[in-house]
Amino acid sequence: MLVAVALRHTDPRAGADPLTGRIHRDPYAGGASPADRCALEHALRLARTLDARCLAVTVGGAEADPLLREALAAGAD
Numbered sequence: 001m002l003v004a005v006a007l008r009h010t011d012p013r014a015g016a017d018p019l020t021g022r023i024h025r026d027p028y029a030g031g032a033s034p035a036d037r038c039a040l041e042h043a044l045r046l047a048r049t050l051d052a053r054c055l056a057v058t059v060g061g062a063e064a065d066p067l068l069r070e071a072l073a074a075g076a077d
Contacts, residue, residue: 001052005043009064
């Protein structure tokens, strides 16, 4: 059995230009939100209870690697 958790790589300090509406964000300043960390913890506990594997996935380029490394360190496959 496999338990999957989708993690979102976000920049908590993103801002918008009030005149143009253009979003300013630093792709390397992002990471998992508190809600994403809770989802990962829940998936890890569920996988442990079901004797299953936990798969963490995200969308992004190389800037999302630290997020996946954090999930691996927590116990995801």
